[in-house]
Amino acid sequence: MxxxxxxxxxxxxxxxxxxxxxxxxxxxxxxxxxxxxxxxxxxxxxxxxxxxxxxxxxxxxxxxxxxxxxxxxxxxxxxxxxxxxxxxxxxxxxxxxxxxxxxxELDDRFLLDNPRLLWIIVCLFIGITLLAILTLS
The missing domain is CATH 2.40.50.100 (RNA polymerase II/Efflux pump adaptor protein, barrel-sandwich hybrid domain)
Structure with missing residues (x-):
């Protein structure tokens, strides 16, 4: 049919x-x-x-x-x-x-459309920066 x-x-x-x-x-x-x-x-x-x-x-x-x-x-x-x-x-x-x-490809729009992911990346960046500062001092 x-x-x-x-x-x-x-x-x-x-x-x-x-x-x-x-x-x-x-x-x-x-x-x-x-x-x-x-x-x-x-x-x-x-x-x-x-x-x-x-x-x-x-x-x-x-x-x-x-x-x-x-x-x-x-x-x-x-x-x-x-x-x-x-x-x-x-x-x-x-x-x-x-x-x-x-x-x-991961682009800026993808990050802007996903604020939770952007927040996680910012927190990780701050954490790694603080860890590096504390380790070097």
Missing amino acids: REEIKIPSLPEQGSSASINKVYVNEGQIVTFEQILFAVESDKVILEVVAPCDGIIEQILIAQGEVVTPEQVAMRLRQHQVSAAQAQRIHMTNVEKDTQKVANK
Whole structure:
């Protein structure tokens, strides 16, 4: 059985939306609730997930393309995915996410967005400085 994956309705009326990111390729096996693509509007980014296990037969959208609600974005052929395939797909997705985090550089914004971490770093710096002063005197 084939499923049509459509662009979801957007929370705000009359706003335009575009494809933020496509996470899958044609012919790829996907599992239930795996993220397929993300739709970005003026106010939100919605992630669209697979309604069932299956194989992506056709992708009708591209990154950056302007889309409308209820537009068909992909066609999925239902296919029973074995537990081993599902585990392999899950581990591949986890590895990709881990790699993204590992590649992300630590910048000033990260520290400013995480005041607790910034506070810990400042306290450690003060503690090490005081320890050095006391040791040298």
